[in-house]
Amino acid sequence: MSSNFADSQGGTLAVALAELEGRLGEVLKEVRRLRALARALEEENQRLRTIMFAEQAGEGGYQQLLRFYEDGFHVCPPHFARVRDSDGCLFCLSFLEKKGLHPHG
Numbered sequence: 001m002s003s004n005f006a007d008s009q010g011g012t013l014a015v016a017l018a019e020l021e022g023r024l025g026e027v028l029k030e031v032r033r034l035r036a037l038a039r040a041l042e043e044e045n046q047r048l049r050t051i052m053f054a055e056q057a058g059e060g061g062y063q064q065l066l067r068f069y070e071d072g073f074h075v076c077p078p079h080f081a082r083v084r085d086s087d088g089c090l091f092c093l094s095f096l097e098k099k100g101l102h103p104h105g
């Protein structure tokens, strides 16, 4: 009788664990989805900031972006306003070149 009791408890526990595992999988899937969404929103935010920065600065906006770049900051949408390596950034360069700007050095 006591072994029957243990078996039935063990079975219940296994079912509960399987259920919990299933729910955890769902939660992890949701976390991954939200993380991807957050990343997408951050990238969009950076892109919009770049555009706003250029528009607010008006005529000389792109010249200011160029100076900003030469001061050592990213002006490319993916990394806007972050400190960049002295090596330069290909995204920044192609972004500036599209605006007809050519950084020195």
Ligand SMILES: [Zn+2]
Pocket (backbone or CB within 6 Å): 074, 075, 076, 079, 084, 089, 090, 091, 092, 093
């Ligand atoms: Zn960059």
